[in-house]
Amino acid sequence: MEVISIILLFVSFFGLLGYGVPVAYSIGISTTLTILLNIAFLPGITTVSQRMTTGIDSFSLLAIPFFVLAGELMNQGGVANRLINFAKSLVGSLPGGLAYVNTLAAMLFGAISGSAVAAASAIGSVMTDRMEDEGYPRPFSAALNITASTTGLLIPPSNVLIVYALASGGAASVAALFIAGYLPGILVGVALMVVAAVIARKRKFASGERVKLSTVWQDFRKAFFSLLMLFVIVGGIVKGIFTATEAAAIAVLYALILGFAYGAITMKQLPKIILASAKTTAVVMFLICTSMAMSWLFSFESIPQLMTDFLLDTVSNPILIFLLINLTLLVVGTFMDMTPAVLIFTPIFLPVVVSLGMDPVHFGIIMVLNLCIGLCTPPVGTILFVGAGVAKISVSKVIKPLLPFLGAMVFVLMLITFFEDIALWLPRAFGL
Incomplete structure (x- = not known):
C-alpha cells in the first residue's frame, strides 16, 4: 500500500x-x-x-504578510530610483557601467523589499530604457535584470528563508539563515557582474561619466534611510532585540514613514497598496497550506526515510549525492514555484544531507539558490516572464543572453555546495 x-x-x-x-x-x-x-x-x-x-498556524509565518506589505510600500515609495542613482554614482563610470548599476541596484532593492518580483519590476522598468539609450540591447538588459533580481531571495530579509526555517522543523533558525544568505547573495551578484564585464568589453559597451565624490555622497545621503532598513531589520534579529515576525512589522512601519517622508505615498494610495499585498499574501499562504498538508503526508508515508535509505544504499559517494540533489532541485525549480518546492522537498532531502554531515543552514542556502535559478528558466520561471514583460520583449529573445548569467549562478551554486564556509562563516562568527 x-x-x-x-x-x-x-x-x-x-x-x-x-x-x-x-x-x-x-x-x-x-x-x-x-x-x-x-x-x-x-x-x-x-x-x-x-x-x-x-x-499556517505559526508565529514565524506572520512575518510573510508583513514583509510583503513592506516590499509593496518600498516599491511604491520611490526607493528604486534612489538606489539606482546611488549605484550609478558608485560603478556607473566603469566600462559597461550601467550593467553593474543594474546588478547592484537589483541586489539592494531585492534585499530591502525581500521580493525578486518587486526588484525585477521596479529596477527593470527604469534601467532597461536607460541602458537602451546608451547602446545596450534590451535582451541583454532584461537577462541581467532577471538574474540579478533573485539575489534578494538570498540576501535578507527573505520570505523564502523564513519558509525554509519552518519546513526544517526548527533545525535551522531564521536568524542563522538570514546571516548565512549574505555572502552567497553577494557572491552571485559579483559573478553576474564579472559575466557582464566580459560581455561589455567584448561588445564595447559605453562607459558612464565619472562623478565627483560630492555627487557620490549626495546620492548616498538620499539612499541612506532605504539602506538603513537592512541594518535595522537584520541587526535587530541577530542581536535578539526582536523576532523575524516583529522585525517584519517594524519594516512595514519603517517603509510607511519613508514613503510619506519621500512624498511618494499618500493616504489615498494606501488602500490600493494594502489590497495588492493582501492578494500576494493570499496566494503565498494558500500555497503554504496545501504544501504543509503534502509534507505531513510525506511523514505519514515515511517518504523522507525511504528516500534517505534509497540514496544512501544506492550511491555511496557523498559528492555524487549532493550533485544528484542539486540536479533534482534545478529541474524542480523550472516548473514549480519556490514556496511549495521548499515545503515539499525540504522534508525529503534534509534528512539525507544531514546524515551525510551537511549543516541544515548550509543546505537551506543551497536549496534557495537552486530554486532562484529555476525562477529564471522556462517553462514556469516567474522572474523570467516578469523581466521580459517589463522590458517589453518576448521571452524567446531573452533566452540566449540569459545563458551566460545562468552559467555564473550554477558556478556559484557548486562553490557554495562544496565549500560550506561561504554560507556558514558569518553565522558561526555571530554564534548562531
Whole structure:
C-alpha cells in the first residue's frame, strides 16, 4: 500500500501540473486523493483540512504578510530610483557601467523589499530604457535584470528563508539563515557582474561619466534611510532585540514613514497598496497550506526515510549525492514555484544531507539558490516572464543572453555546495 500511495501521489501531482492545473490546487488534490486511498472519506477530508489549517498556524509565518506589505510600500515609495542613482554614482563610470548599476541596484532593492518580483519590476522598468539609450540591447538588459533580481531571495530579509526555517522543523533558525544568505547573495551578484564585464568589453559597451565624490555622497545621503532598513531589520534579529515576525512589522512601519517622508505615498494610495499585498499574501499562504498538508503526508508515508535509505544504499559517494540533489532541485525549480518546492522537498532531502554531515543552514542556502535559478528558466520561471514583460520583449529573445548569467549562478551554486564556509562563516562568527 505504501508504494501504491507514493505512485498515486506523484503521478497525480505531475499529471495535474502537466494538464495546466495551478500548483496549489495540484498539491491539494493529489494529497487528498492519496490520503483517501488509506483513510475513509470523512476522516480523510477532515485530516487534509486540519493539516492545511495547522500548517499556517505559526508565529514565524506572520512575518510573510508583513514583509510583503513592506516590499509593496518600498516599491511604491520611490526607493528604486534612489538606489539606482546611488549605484550609478558608485560603478556607473566603469566600462559597461550601467550593467553593474543594474546588478547592484537589483541586489539592494531585492534585499530591502525581500521580493525578486518587486526588484525585477521596479529596477527593470527604469534601467532597461536607460541602458537602451546608451547602446545596450534590451535582451541583454532584461537577462541581467532577471538574474540579478533573485539575489534578494538570498540576501535578507527573505520570505523564502523564513519558509525554509519552518519546513526544517526548527533545525535551522531564521536568524542563522538570514546571516548565512549574505555572502552567497553577494557572491552571485559579483559573478553576474564579472559575466557582464566580459560581455561589455567584448561588445564595447559605453562607459558612464565619472562623478565627483560630492555627487557620490549626495546620492548616498538620499539612499541612506532605504539602506538603513537592512541594518535595522537584520541587526535587530541577530542581536535578539526582536523576532523575524516583529522585525517584519517594524519594516512595514519603517517603509510607511519613508514613503510619506519621500512624498511618494499618500493616504489615498494606501488602500490600493494594502489590497495588492493582501492578494500576494493570499496566494503565498494558500500555497503554504496545501504544501504543509503534502509534507505531513510525506511523514505519514515515511517518504523522507525511504528516500534517505534509497540514496544512501544506492550511491555511496557523498559528492555524487549532493550533485544528484542539486540536479533534482534545478529541474524542480523550472516548473514549480519556490514556496511549495521548499515545503515539499525540504522534508525529503534534509534528512539525507544531514546524515551525510551537511549543516541544515548550509543546505537551506543551497536549496534557495537552486530554486532562484529555476525562477529564471522556462517553462514556469516567474522572474523570467516578469523581466521580459517589463522590458517589453518576448521571452524567446531573452533566452540566449540569459545563458551566460545562468552559467555564473550554477558556478556559484557548486562553490557554495562544496565549500560550506561561504554560507556558514558569518553565522558561526555571530554564534548562531
